[in-house]
Amino acid sequence: MEKKIAVILGDGIGPEVTNQSLKVLNAIAERFEHHFEYTYGLMGADAIDKTGSPLPDETLAICLESDAILFGAIGDPKYDNDPTAKVRPEQGLLKLRKSLGLFANIRPVATFPSLHHLSPLKSDRLEDVDFVVYRELTGGIYFGEKKVDAAYTEASDLCSYNKSEIERISHHAFKATQQRKKHLTLVDKANVLETSRLWRKVVQEVAKQYPDVQVDYLFVDNAAMQLIVNPKQFDVMLTENMFGDILSDEASVITGSLGMLPSASVGATTALFEPIHGSYPQAAGKDIANPVGSILSTAMLLDHLGLFTEASLVRDAVAWTLESKFVTKDIDPINYYFTSTIGDLVSEYV
Amino acid sequence: MEKKIAVILGDGIGPEVTNQSLKVLNAIAERFEHHFEYTYGLMGADAIDKTGSPLPDETLAICLESDAILFGAIGDPKYDNDPTAKVRPEQGLLKLRKSLGLFANIRPVATFPSLHHLSPLKSDRLEDVDFVVYRELTGGIYFGEKKVDAAYTEASDLCSYNKSEIERISHHAFKATQQRKKHLTLVDKANVLETSRLWRKVVQEVAKQYPDVQVDYLFVDNAAMQLIVNPKQFDVMLTENMFGDILSDEASVITGSLGMLPSASVGATTALFEPIHGSYPQAAGKDIANPVGSILSTAMLLDHLGLFTEASLVRDAVAWTLESKFVTKDIDPINYYFTSTIGDLVSEYV
Ligand SMILES: CC(C)[C@H](C(=O)O)[C@@H](O)C(=O)O
Ligand SMILES: CC(C)[C@H](C(=O)O)[C@@H](O)C(=O)O
Numbered sequence: 001m002e003k004k005i006a007v008i009l010g011d012g013i014g015p016e017v018t019n020q021s022l023k024v025l026n027a028i029a030e031r032f033e034h035h036f037e038y039t040y041g042l043m044g045a046d047a048i049d050k051t052g053s054p055l056p057d058e059t060l061a062i063c064l065e066s067d068a069i070l071f072g073a074i075g076d077p078k079y080d081n082d083p084t085a086k087v088r089p090e091q092g093l094l095k096l097r098k099s100l101g102l103f104a105n106i107r108p109v110a111t112f113p114s115l116h117h118l119s120p121l122k123s124d125r126l127e128d129v130d131f132v133v134y135r136e137l138t139g140g141i142y143f144g145e146k147k148v149d150a151a152y153t154e155a156s157d158l159c160s161y162n163k164s165e166i167e168r169i170s171h172h173a174f175k176a177t178q179q180r181k182k183h184l185t186l187v188d189k190a191n192v193l194e195t196s197r198l199w200r201k202v203v204q205e206v207a208k209q210y211p212d213v214q215v216d217y218l219f220v221d222n223a224a225m226q227l228i229v230n231p232k233q234f235d236v237m238l239t240e241n242m243f244g245d246i247l248s249d250e251a252s253v254i255t256g257s258l259g260m261l262p263s264a265s266v267g268a269t270t271a272l273f274e275p276i277h278g279s280y281p282q283a284a285g286k287d288i289a290n291p292v293g294s295i296l297s298t299a300m301l302l303d304h305l306g307l308f309t310e311a312s313l314v315r316d317a318v319a320w321t322l323e324s325k326f327v328t329k330d331i332d333p334i335n336y337y338f339t340s341t342i343g344d345l346v347s348e349y350v
Numbered sequence: 351m352e353k354k355i356a357v358i359l360g361d362g363i364g365p366e367v368t369n370q371s372l373k374v375l376n377a378i379a380e381r382f383e384h385h386f387e388y389t390y391g392l393m394g395a396d397a398i399d400k401t402g403s404p405l406p407d408e409t410l411a412i413c414l415e416s417d418a419i420l421f422g423a424i425g426d427p428k429y430d431n432d433p434t435a436k437v438r439p440e441q442g443l444l445k446l447r448k449s450l451g452l453f454a455n456i457r458p459v460a461t462f463p464s465l466h467h468l469s470p471l472k473s474d475r476l477e478d479v480d481f482v483v484y485r486e487l488t489g490g491i492y493f494g495e496k497k498v499d500a501a502y503t504e505a506s507d508l509c510s511y512n513k514s515e516i517e518r519i520s521h522h523a524f525k526a527t528q529q530r531k532k533h534l535t536l537v538d539k540a541n542v543l544e545t546s547r548l549w550r551k552v553v554q555e556v557a558k559q560y561p562d563v564q565v566d567y568l569f570v571d572n573a574a575m576q577l578i579v580n581p582k583q584f585d586v587m588l589t590e591n592m593f594g595d596i597l598s599d600e601a602s603v604i605t606g607s608l609g610m611l612p613s614a615s616v617g618a619t620t621a622l623f624e625p626i627h628g629s630y631p632q633a634a635g636k637d638i639a640n641p642v643g644s645i646l647s648t649a650m651l652l653d654h655l656g657l658f659t660e661a662s663l664v665r666d667a668v669a670w671t672l673e674s675k676f677v678t679k680d681i682d683p684i685n686y687y688f689t690s691t692i693g694d695l696v697s698e699y700v
Binding site for chain 1 (some may be wrong): 419427429430431434438440444469470471472475491492494496497498500503504505506507508510511512513518539540541542543544545551567569570571574575577578579592593595596597598599600603604608609676692
């Protein structure tokens with residue numbers, strides 16, 4: 001099989017973790033006689049430094065022509081504390097999501113029993129935790145009109161949604177739920193927000209087409225509590241962009257292994273895969289970052305390309321490194337292996 | 351001392367927990383020879399049932415004339431799943447906050463060492479957790495223009511802030527920080543939202559007037575993680591309305607004792623005090639709800655009236671019930687005491 005993969009290394013630890021995924025993809029290509037054609041693009045702080053733009057047109061063109069995109073991480077603290085900066089790394093990622101129509105951000109959250117001791121939660125809360133967050137990614141307050149007056153005394157952000165934006169991701173989420181434990185939870189703030197009431201109404205309608213799925217509704221403040229108190233109650237959590245940003249990050253740390261979690265951002269024509277961790281600049285260049293989040297994102301990428309056997313093999317390889325205690329410093333601060341070693345080991349297993 | 355206190359019992363377990371606080375206030379009045387004049391008002395589902403309105407004008411008038419307001423809880427599930435309902439209980443509370451200008455919601459989060467076993471977090475994460483959330487309460491997306499078209503295909507909520515709204519609560523929060531560990535964390539989403547960039551800019555300016563306070567900035571998604579991973583890093587957390595709703599609820603459950611946490615909503619002329627828990631309809635009328643959240647809110651109310659000795663005594667009384675294992679069912683499901691018994695015990699101690 002021939003496939004075009006756009007590769008965006010990005011900022012901080014992005015390059016070093018993504019390079020491990022490329023080793024794994026090469027091993028898969030060799031073993032299964034596929035041909036993956038990689039084209040590299042710039043985005044984020046890296047792109048600003050080199051081109052002045054957080055998302056050069058060339059990167060967008062490369063992504064539009066690819067079957068899938070493998071991405072590292074974005075962000076550089078030097079931009080964060082200047083509220084008036086006109087150009088910021090994150091604009092690149094937001095523009096890419098919008099331009100490619102990557103409307104569904106999918107984040108599986110499962111705990112690795114051998115890593116329960118790393119979780120901030122007590123072990124009894126962690127057993128059987130296995131859910132997926134479906135976050136709407138191209139609408140809401142992220143993309144509504146933004147205003148600020150010249151004197152910087154007043155600012156606003158508009159949160160808006162229309163029915164078809166909600167329907168689109170809802171169908172995705174309901175279909176995924178049917179393949180899982182058949183329990184979907186919509187998270188909103190319908191007691192306050194008009195957009196949330198629209199979400200609730202549309203999801204109630206869509207639900208009629210999936211009579212085998214049980215649907216629950218939770219207010220976002222309650223959801224933030226339930227994720228900690230009793231995370232195993234969730235199967236598929238569906239929510240809008242801003243709430244999804246907050247809740248999926250909260251969900252990711254309950255596992256105690258943030259560095260191991262993957263994500264997919266899916267659109268009608270292409271999809272982007274990235275670890276959920278950030279650019280973690282303090283660790284950049286030290287060969288200590290955990291590449292498993294990126295490698296498991298690569299497994300999701302292979303699934304997306306229809307290469308299910310290959311995806312399973314990558315997951316088996318990761319499970320084997322974990323069982324064999326081949327882990328990075330974040331998992332075992334004493335007996336640890338380097339980022340690049342984990343990449344080599346997973347590739348060799350494959 | 352003569353003080354006028356408006357009492358709003360509200361929905362669900364609101365009446366039974368608030369009645370315990372009234373017992374305690376009466377005991378304080380007797381012991382210290384104060385006179386508290388109570389006036390009762392309706393709000394929430396209770397008010398809708400009795401008057402058709404979630405906040406009758408009479409209740410607002412009572413509150414405007416009072417030195418402080420003691421409130422129970424709001425909400426009834428029968429309104430939650432009808433997105434098109436025109437009248438909802440929460441409208442009452444939102445209107446009250448806006449009309450009285452209660453712009454700062456203050457929620458202290460401290461763990462009780464004897465209750466660490468109830469927390470979903472491991473005990474090592476709980477030691478020395480002692481922080482306060484300052485949530486802006488009368489601005490942002492809660493009160494911006496809301497739109498929905500007649501066909502219910504498109505909806506929007508406007509999030510807006512101006513400089514003076516941000517300055518007002520920031521000064522409160524900085525002053526509180528000076529009395530504590532001198533560390534303030536602003537939580538925003540300045541990498542995406544224009545309003546957040548305004549918050550960051552204004553807080554950076556206000557900070558110059560409080561050179562002894564160390565100021566940190568966290569994105570809201572990261573804050574949702576840090577609250578679980580390492581809650582003891584926080585001293586005062588300052589944030590806007592919607593983020594504060596989510597984060598303060600998340601923060602409250604890490605203690606394992608949601609039923610014991612108080613809150614204050616403060617404005618220029620009056621202030622409202624309520625437990626942070628909700629109306630918990632399943633428990634209503636069973637005399638099993640934990641009244642400590644309401645009783646500790648009453649201690650905050652006494653502080654607000656300048657009655658510091660009285661407030662301390664109430665806190666001592668609560669600590670004594672805890673040490674003596676006089677606790678409700680949520681704390682000890684086997685050897686538990688009734689709501690009304692705890693109220694009696696705290697009053698007798700006083
Ligand atoms: C970098 C930032 C703009 C982004 C977001 O808020 O969507 C990130 O937090 C994420 O969740 O992918
Ligand atoms: C009841 C609801 C409108 C309210 C809010 O969202 O502000 C509640 O969750 C709170 O935090 O006091």
